[in-house]
Amino acid sequence: NAGVTQTPKFRILKIGQSMTLQCAQDMNHNYMYWYRQDPGMGLKLIYYSVGAGITDKGEVPNGYNVSRSTTEDFPLRLELAAPSQTSVYFCASTINRVSAGDTQYFGPGTRLTVL
Amino acid sequence: AQSVTQLDSQVPVFEEAPVELRCNYSSSVSVYLFWYVQYPNQGLQLLLKYLSGSTLVESINGFEAEFNKSQTSFHLRKPSVHISDTAEYFCAVTETGANNLFFGTGTRLTVIP
Numbered sequence: 001n002a003g004v005t006q007t008p009k010f011r012i013l014k015i016g017q018s019m020t021l022q023c024a025q026d027m028n029h030n031y032m033y034w035y036r037q038d039p040g041m042g043l044k045l046i047y048y049s050v051g052a053g054i055t056d057k058g059e060v061p062n063g064y065n066v067s068r069s070t071t072e073d074f075p076l077r078l079e080l081a082a083p084s085q086t087s088v089y090f091c092a093s094t095i096n097r098v099s100a101g102d103t104q105y106f107g108p109g110t111r112l113t114v115l
Numbered sequence: 116a117q118s119v120t121q122l123d124s125q126v127p128v129f130e131e132a133p134v135e136l137r138c139n140y141s142s143s144v145s146v147y148l149f150w151y152v153q154y155p156n157q158g159l160q161l162l163l164k165y166l167s168g169s170t171l172v173e174s175i176n177g178f179e180a181e182f183n184k185s186q187t188s189f190h191l192r193k194p195s196v197h198i199s200d201t202a203e204y205f206c207a208v209t210e211t212g213a214n215n216l217f218f219g220t221g222t223r224l225t226v227i228p
Contacts, residue, residue, distance in 0.1 A: 004158070033215060040124065042205060042220040043159075050214065058215060090158055099213045101147055101166040106158030 002026050006091050006107035013081040013114045021076040021110050023091030031094045032074040033058075033104070034066065036087040043090065049074055081114045088112070117142055117208050119219035127225045128196055136191040136222045138180075138206030148189040149207040149216065150180055159205060165189065176200075201226045 007022045025032065030051050035043040035058075045058030049068040063085060065077040074093075078085060089110045094102040120139045128134045140146060147166050151159040163174040170182040180191045189206060203223045207216040 031214070035218075040220055042119075043218040045215050048215055056214070092159075097212075097214055098209045098216050099147060099211050101164065103161045103164070104151075104159075104216060106160070108156075108158045 004091055004093055004105050004107035006089075006110050008110060009108070010111045011113070013078075013112065015081060015083065015114060017081050018077070018079045019081070019112075021078070021089055021091075021112075023074045023076065023107060024072050025074075025091075025093040025105070026072065027093065027095075027105065028071060029093035029095050029105070030071070031096065031098075031102075032068065033092045033094075034064070034074070034076045035090045035092065036060065036085075037090060037109075038087050046076065046089075078112075083114050086112060086114045117146075117210060117213075117217040119206050119208050119217055121206055121219035121222050123222050124220065125223045125225070127227055129227050130198055131195045133194050134192065134196050134200075134224065136204050136206075136224065138189045138191065138219060140187050140189065140206075140208045142187065142208065142210055145211045147209050148180075148182060149209075150174075150178070150189075150191050151205045151207060151218075153203045153205065153221075155202070162191075162204070196224070196226045198226050198228060200224060 033048040034046040047066040091107040092104045149164045150162040165182045173179045206219040
């Protein structure tokens with residue numbers, strides 16, 4: 001099991017560029033999540049998905065889009081990158097709801113800088 | 116909405132000394148509580164969690180946390196820390212029926228030789 005994988009590890013974007021952060025899990029988990037981590041701010045939920053074809057907004061969805069065409073993959077799209085999107089992005093997954101007590105498994109993160 | 120407060124952003128402690136990392140949450144309903152650890156340049160890993168039953172939960176590497184409903188707290192403790200415990204620790208909460216976790220701002224534990 002590779003667990004949760006993310007690519008790329010690092011990326012520098014210019015203002016206005018777009019990119020897709022890739023996330024994949026091989027644990028057959030239903031739920032997947034995207035968080036951003038800013039210094040001193042903890043993790044904020046961007047989007048999550050409860051299964052293929054179903055996504056929903058989290059706390060900070062503006063400027064991002066997601067899709068979930070398969071159980072395994074949950075890419076995060078940034079359109080028109082802005083300096084405020086400079087952050088570390090983490091993808092995570094759980095078998096079912098975290099409120100069922102399931103553990104979230106995290107990827108290693110993508111460090112994004114927008115200049 | 117849920118919120119989690121970790122009052123201490125940084126905690127330096129000497130090796131083999133005890134440590135307590137504080138966590139308070141806001142909720143009037145049933146909650147589930149988690150502590151995650153993040154080692155440098157890595158993703159988060161589950162350290163321990165409280166779902167129900169005994170209010171004292173333990174991890175495999177000597178940490179423990181106690182759920183205190185009256186004080187809405189879930190403080191993390193270790194009686195004797197090691198250099199390898201240097202990391203950032205996040206407290207998180209969710210509630211029945213919720214789809215996601217709410218994280219605190221984290222506490223950076225630095226163990227000094």
